[in-house]
Amino acid sequence: MPLTTMILKMGEGLGNTCSIFILTLLFSLPLGLLVALLRMSKSKIISGITRFFISILRGTPLMLQLIAVTYGPYYLFGLTVSRNKLIPVVIAFAINYAAYFAEIYRGGIESIPQGQYEAAKVLGYSKFQTFFRIILPQVIKRIMPSVTNEIVTLVKDTSLAFTVSFQEMFTIGKQIANSQTSFMPFLVAGVFYYIMNAVVDFGMGKVENKLDYYK
């Protein structure tokens, strides 16, 4: 197979790769914040349960979670595996990444000095206003480097969707590699991931610069 055909074929899978990437971020970033707040709940039961779920999600392979979410409904309830695997793939990714983001948010939130809460309270801000106007903007700035790290990892992790035969770029590359007995598709995949992460790095660098207006 000529290299250009290979690149074009794998390129067709990039749409799906990007779908996993973008949808995962879209769901896991807010979900992670919610999980962080539950984890920090004053109720020992709520924080305990949340802690347990985070430990499961961080303590088992994402690959396993992908298989569980995609095929679990079939084995457990006899439901047919949906033809569009994007849904189970994004669910698995979003939940897994939410667990990691939750711990990043928690670290950020706990690093904000108590005095910020006290100043807001004395000035009459509601708890909601205090969190969203005063605390969260400072948290976001502080956690930016860790979040960038996770996002870079996510770009590469999208390749795990091959385990459930979701037709994203790496899955297609692997199929070509098998049928052509060629190593070339893996090299092409590597270049694709590298380019995508270069874009991510550039974008996140811009965001970090934008937040650099204060210390």
Add this chain to the structure above:
Amino acid sequence: MLEMNNIEKSFGELEVLKDISIRVDKGEIVSIIGPSGSGKSTLLRCATGLETADSGEIIYEDGASFGLVFQNFNLFPHYSVLQNVMDAPVKVMKKDKAVAKEEALKWLDKMGLKDRADAYPYQLSGGQQQRVAIARALAKDPDILFFDEPTSALDPELTGEVLKVIKSLADLHIAMVIVTHEMAFAKDISDRVIFMDKGVIVDQGTPEEVFGSDNQRTKDFLGRYNNI
């Protein structure tokens, strides 16, 4: 205007406030002095709701409102000086933005910081930050303003500028309660001085009365400060 009656507060075994009662009248300037750990700051924190007293009552008559200036300023680092001052009036008091901005600039002007309105807290000296914090508290139109050791986190050369602006507030007829270790300042500015030690009020009265007190504990404490 503010009445605190029989306030008690303990942290675990430690009794920090033992049956404290104070009253602050409209426009009155009260200084609270005393050694570290005497309960002065805890008393302010109870008055401003940052701590809950174990017992006793706190009454703000006629819905009087308060502001608090912290030892460590606690400005919002992601807001400019102007935003720090006008955000609460707009978001909490629902003031019109243009009005809030005009008032904020007026307070900053009074603090000698009008030209720094667009700066961010990290760009300011400690003394300037504390003056912004005072403007922020004033922008909420408080009837009573509490100061919790407002100059303790400052280098000695910056203390003067902050004390000067606090003094300039005297003509606004806002009541002020100032916890301070600056004895000369307390003596100069106050209508009334309260000396606290080990969670009780040992002595109180006009500056002349307290600084000339016959009470042995007051005399011992003040004796540690020269040039009053």
